[in-house]
Amino acid sequence: xxxxxxxxxxxxxxxxxxxxxWFYGRPEFGLQPVSYGVGVVERALDxxxxxxxxxxxxxxxxxxxxxxxxxxxxxxPYFLATKVGYFxxxxxxxxxxxxxxxEASLKRLQRDHVDLxxxxxxEQAGWxxxxxxxxSLEALRELREQGLATHIGLTGSDLGLMSRxxxxxxxxxxxxxxxxxxxxxxxxxxxxxxxxxxSDAAVILASPLHGGLLGSKxxxxxxxxxxxxxxxxxxRVEAILARHGADSTIDAGLRYLxxxxxxxxxxxxxxxxxxxxxxxxVSDGRHFRAELVAEIEAA
Numbered sequence: 001x002x003x004x005x006x007x008x009x010x011x012x013x014x015x016x017x018x019x020x021x022w023f024y025g026r027p028e029f030g031l032q033p034v035s036y037g038v039g040v041v042e043r044a045l046d047x048x049x050x051x052x053x054x055x056x057x058x059x060x061x062x063x064x065x066x067x068x069x070x071x072x073x074x075x076x077p078y079f080l081a082t083k084v085g086y087f088x089x090x091x092x093x094x095x096x097x098x099x100x101x102x103e104a105s106l107k108r109l110q111r112d113h114v115d116l117x118x119x120x121x122x123e124q125a126g127w128x129x130x131x132x133x134x135x136s137l138e139a140l141r142e143l144r145e146q147g148l149a150t151h152i153g154l155t156g157s158d159l160g161l162m163s164r165x166x167x168x169x170x171x172x173x174x175x176x177x178x179x180x181x182x183x184x185x186x187x188x189x190x191x192x193x194x195x196x197x198x199s200d201a202a203v204i205l206a207s208p209l210h211g212g213l214l215g216s217k218x219x220x221x222x223x224x225x226x227x228x229x230x231x232x233x234x235x236r237v238e239a240i241l242a243r244h245g246a247d248s249t250i251d252a253g254l255r256y257l258x259x260x261x262x263x264x265x266x267x268x269x270x271x272x273x274x275x276x277x278x279x280x281x282v283s284d285g286r287h288f289r290a291e292l293v294a295e296i297e298a299a
Contacts, residue, residue: 001280002014006174006264007174008201013050013051015283016266020064020067021063023270024062031062034062038066040276044280045074049280050079052078054080054109055083056082057086061108067109071109071110081114082118083117083119084118085120087101091121098139114148115150116150116152119140119154119155122165131169137152152171152173154201155177156177157178159177160191170199175201175203179207181205182205182207183214183252189260205257205263207269211226213230216250251282254279
């Protein structure tokens, strides 16, 4: 496992982090017992992952409960991040609800603090929902001052909003986006990534395989027609990868992102130990050449 600096903090984090959105089971397969997710987390620790991400939204708290059980008694250093603003009520970013929701998260996580607390889907809050009086950032600053959260982070898909937030506020040490930077599109590279680098905020990329279109759900999404505007691009990229002898689209999708030194981490939202091991195997220090990156991005 390779490690990278986490923004303006002194953390060294695994370049593959464990996303907690699916290890309690995917909808199409049904919920798994807590012990199943605990096994995924334990294997992640064995493989050198030291960054774990969750949210109360994931499984309506089930993801946090899995971490609460899995990380009990763990002595090796690790970082744990959760989110606020989306649960128990959707899109409620008021101070009191954020504080109440965070307190419930701590109970599910079975701990008295987290390393990072993040605004979940910041576009749903908007500028006023974050910076207004009695809104989310006010609550998160309180949590930080009280030692309940070490740092504050940002997540979402509105690249312009998040870029503006990072430019105008230095509270945030990280930013997560999804479906905005992968083999099929690099929109986040235009403004968000450079802004984050200038602000010294860690860039975290979730859903690195475009919701599974580049991985295990390729055929499923094509049957349903989801992401249909990307199918031609996908075939062009897959042809390029085949010419260059890529091991698999999954390997290439992750390795492409890790080839960018401005990327702080990939969040791997796995649903099994097997998926986890496939992701972690890519963290071997071997990156794509600049020429291949350019060819992919021009496809």
